Amino acid sequence: MGEQPAEQPRLVLLTVGGSTPMTPGRTYVVGRDPQCDIVFPDRRVAWRHAVLRPEGEQYVVEDTGTITGTYVDGRRVRRATVTAGNSIRLASATDGPVATLVHSPQPLPTSTRTGYRPIQPVANVIPLNQRCVRIGRAPDNDVVVDDLLVSSRHAELRATDDGFEIADLHSDSGTYLNGHIVDRSPVGQGDIVGIGHSVFVLAGSELEEFADTGKVWLDVDDLVVTIDDRRLLDAVSFTVPERCLLAVIGPSGAGKSTLLNALTGLRPADEGSVRYDGRDLYREYAELRQRIGVVPQEDILHVQLTVRRALSFAARLRFPSDTAAADRENRVTEVIDALGLTDHAGQRISTLSGGQRKRVSVALELLTKPSLLFLDEPTSGLDPGMDRSMMSLLLDLAHGGRTVVTVTHSVLNLDVCDRLLVLAPGGRIAYFGPPTRVLEFLGFDSWPEAFDAFENDRDRDWAGEYRASPLHEEYIVDGHERHRPSEPAPVGAPVPALTLRRWFVQVRTLVRRYFTVIASDRTFLAIMILLPVVLGLMARALAGSALTVDSTINTLLILCVGAVLTGAANAVRELVKERVIYRRERAVGLPRSAYLFSKVFVLGVISVLQGAVLTLVALAWVDVDPTGSGGVLMSPRWEITIAVALLAFTAMMGGLLISAVVRREEVTMPLLVFVAIIQVIFCGALLPLDSVPGLEELSWFVPARWALGAMAGTLDLQSLFPTRFGNDLLFAPTIGSWLMDLGVLIGLSVVAGGVINLMLRRQEPAVMRRR
Numbered sequence: 001m002g003e004q005p006a007e008q009p010r011l012v013l014l015t016v017g018g019s020t021p022m023t024p025g026r027t028y029v030v031g032r033d034p035q036c037d038i039v040f041p042d043r044r045v046a047w048r049h050a051v052l053r054p055e056g057e058q059y060v061v062e063d064t065g066t067i068t069g070t071y072v073d074g075r076r077v078r079r080a081t082v083t084a085g086n087s088i089r090l091a092s093a094t095d096g097p098v099a100t101l102v103h104s105p106q107p108l109p110t111s112t113r114t115g116y117r118p119i120q121p122v123a124n125v126i127p128l129n130q131r132c133v134r135i136g137r138a139p140d141n142d143v144v145v146d147d148l149l150v151s152s153r154h155a156e157l158r159a160t161d162d163g164f165e166i167a168d169l170h171s172d173s174g175t176y177l178n179g180h181i182v183d184r185s186p187v188g189q190g191d192i193v194g195i196g197h198s199v200f201v202l203a204g205s206e207l208e209e210f211a212d213t214g215k216v217w218l219d220v221d222d223l224v225v226t227i228d229d230r231r232l233l234d235a236v237s238f239t240v241p242e243r244c245l246l247a248v249i250g251p252s253g254a255g256k257s258t259l260l261n262a263l264t265g266l267r268p269a270d271e272g273s274v275r276y277d278g279r280d281l282y283r284e285y286a287e288l289r290q291r292i293g294v295v296p297q298e299d300i301l302h303v304q305l306t307v308r309r310a311l312s313f314a315a316r317l318r319f320p321s322d323t324a325a326a327d328r329e330n331r332v333t334e335v336i337d338a339l340g341l342t343d344h345a346g347q348r349i350s351t352l353s354g355g356q357r358k359r360v361s362v363a364l365e366l367l368t369k370p371s372l373l374f375l376d377e378p379t380s381g382l383d384p385g386m387d388r389s390m391m392s393l394l395l396d397l398a399h400g401g402r403t404v405v406t407v408t409h410s411v412l413n414l415d416v417c418d419r420l421l422v423l424a425p426g427g428r429i430a431y432f433g434p435p436t437r438v439l440e441f442l443g444f445d446s447w448p449e450a451f452d453a454f455e456n457d458r459d460r461d462w463a464g465e466y467r468a469s470p471l472h473e474e475y476i477v478d479g480h481e482r483h484r485p486s487e488p489a490p491v492g493a494p495v496p497a498l499t500l501r502r503w504f505v506q507v508r509t510l511v512r513r514y515f516t517v518i519a520s521d522r523t524f525l526a527i528m529i530l531l532p533v534v535l536g537l538m539a540r541a542l543a544g545s546a547l548t549v550d551s552t553i554n555t556l557l558i559l560c561v562g563a564v565l566t567g568a569a570n571a572v573r574e575l576v577k578e579r580v581i582y583r584r585e586r587a588v589g590l591p592r593s594a595y596l597f598s599k600v601f602v603l604g605v606i607s608v609l610q611g612a613v614l615t616l617v618a619l620a621w622v623d624v625d626p627t628g629s630g631g632v633l634m635s636p637r638w639e640i641t642i643a644v645a646l647l648a649f650t651a652m653m654g655g656l657l658i659s660a661v662v663r664r665e666e667v668t669m670p671l672l673v674f675v676a677i678i679q680v681i682f683c684g685a686l687l688p689l690d691s692v693p694g695l696e697e698l699s700w701f702v703p704a705r706w707a708l709g710a711m712a713g714t715l716d717l718q719s720l721f722p723t724r725f726g727n728d729l730l731f732a733p734t735i736g737s738w739l740m741d742l743g744v745l746i747g748l749s750v751v752a753g754g755v756i757n758l759m760l761r762r763q764e765p766a767v768m769r770r771r
């Protein structure tokens, strides 16, 4: 009698095309022949390339005498014993098709999914022999996922009368079914449930877990980007293997940034697809974006903060709200150490060198352990030594378990990369392959010659030459044949996950970060405190001991201009100066409303306090009731303070609106001056505006007009200046008029908030705006 099947090693052979449970005692033929037991449609693989024979509790792999060879764990072999954990590569030790043997703790079901399968090995097989399986980060779950993107109690897979359903347990990062966020949904055989970095697939009566360990392929297929009938990217296709550093280079305007935006989903291509681990990035962006890190050219951190502080805030924003502070800080320490920033952890980012600052941005993106990392010109502005050190760092990151794609202008250290993509003008591929062969292929001795030709030899068909070359066959055609998924990804728009609790946590973190940033900018802080005091003192000097016919208008005018200047100046640069940070944070899930609310809250508190200080200083020990009216609702001093504080708030909203609209920070100051002048002219103190067609309607959009109206009502200026203000309804000394004036200020703020929201939306990654 032979051995009982139950005693045989339960091995599974994982390949890109799926998994093959190894039947005990059976021999498997591996090759390109469709008749083989395990088929690799790769031109480098021989028709019948290798044989896997059972031998005791293990298998023996035998090469059939091929030229390209068979490799076990990177070593070329003729014959070798293999078992769980060994990887067998055919045709190339580095990028040949791979098959990995893993243990399956339970016999695999006979009906496994025939379509998409993750490339990652099965990390865990969970028998579904109970009605409910809870998945989460906490140790008391049925399936524990040790991943900081996963909530303590994240989701449940429940048995139903018809099969199974997945239910999200109000997790922060969301539960995804085939790339779509779900609260609760039936799960069929082969459906992909995404939780953090893990993917679960229902297979028979078991749940297979695939952990994203960074071994993923990036497949780019026929990308086309067209703007105004002009092609910026033209049929760009390539495949980046796992653990690979790809550099993208090309002359200015060739489309490198356009390509990066298309690969990261920031601005999806008009045609073609980007597949990550076989899944469509655009269609499943909501889930897959969590696994992508993007380091733009500009700093994506507040440079006023220390390295550790900035990373801690980022960790708070990116990890679930129930993550323990110690876990967060441990991860921050890990990335600081990994990026060689330990000695600079307590240093302000603004005081770091260019290379160190770039490392901090990389550290930030590594917090969530992305398996795809994209960088836009990380070496720009660095000296040759720092350039090399940055490229070596990227290579280490790639070989450490992720795919790294970097756009660069520097040709100094391209030899460090595993793959090089050269884009020719018009967004076409002039070269894709190993960096060592590029100049020879293009027919030049040096890069300057090549760039000169890109610029001047406009008639040369760079893309055609590459397409006709064996390199295209070897690195692009084969790659696509290997990794094209067997069924299309489901269609649908991404839906970012958001719970109310997470919203509050995000707002709290943003508010704390904002106050910390303000507090660390001493100059800004000093101006913020001194400005209302100085303006208040000026108004106080004008007011004298009492508001009189001579002094009242000028005092109120200074209060209006002071409130507008302080409020608007606080906000006028805020959104434009951190637009890159916002875009990045939005792409990883920050709700727009949380961001906007945090800005309005922090700046609102500051502006209201400034308005109050301005008024109280201006009216200190001043008799504030020239007509003895006693105010419309409360004491005139408080009514004026409320009107000025509200005006400062409305002006702050106006400042934020300017900041949301402009493209460059430099234009904000002239606009601030313009806004202040408009307030003076249209507030109604200098020019009579009532019953002046056109001007009157225009003045309704000027906040100072309504604030002055409220103050005029409080002080009953219609009695003090009957001929000048007697007919102006906004100046009436009645409760109704006063409340209307303040109500319109609030209304203007709300309208400004709405427009800012729209402007922020326009600046978001295109794929986030699709809904």
Ligand SMILES: Nc1ncnc2c1ncn2[C@@H]1O[C@H](COP(=O)(O)OP(=O)(O)OP(=O)(O)O)[C@@H](O)[C@H]1O
Residues within 6 Å of the ligand: 227, 232, 250, 251, 252, 253, 254, 255, 256, 257, 258, 259
């Ligand atoms: N929004 C747009 N509208 C019209 N044309 C655009 C737009 N964005 C980019 N382009 C054009 O597309 C081409 C490619 O731009 P892209 O920024 O991708 O090039 P690049 O290779 O990154 O250049 P550089 O190296 O100078 O950064 C350029 O000619 C650019 O003028």
